[in-house]
Amino acid sequence: xxxxxxxxxxxxxxxxxxxxxxxxxxxxxxxxxxxxxxxxxxxxxxxxxxxxx
Numbered sequence: 001x002x003x004x005x006x007x008x009x010x011x012x013x014x015x016x017x018x019x020x021x022x023x024x025x026x027x028x029x030x031x032x033x034x035x036x037x038x039x040x041x042x043x044x045x046x047x048x049x050x051x052x053x
Contacts (some may be wrong), residue, residue: 001038001039001040001042001044001045002040004039005038005040006019006020006036006038007020007023007024007035007038008020010023010044011023016046018023020035022047023044023046025043026045026047027044028044028052030042030043030044030045031044040052
């Protein structure tokens, strides 16, 4: 992740099924209770499949 990234931007860029909610659910332990507070350099797990465009 880079400064300015958000779970929503990351999920959208990956066309992640379930959007940022799914990304947060998969990374709740790493992110913590505030999904708006992610840190540059933090590594996230992406579960599931991306939606096809």
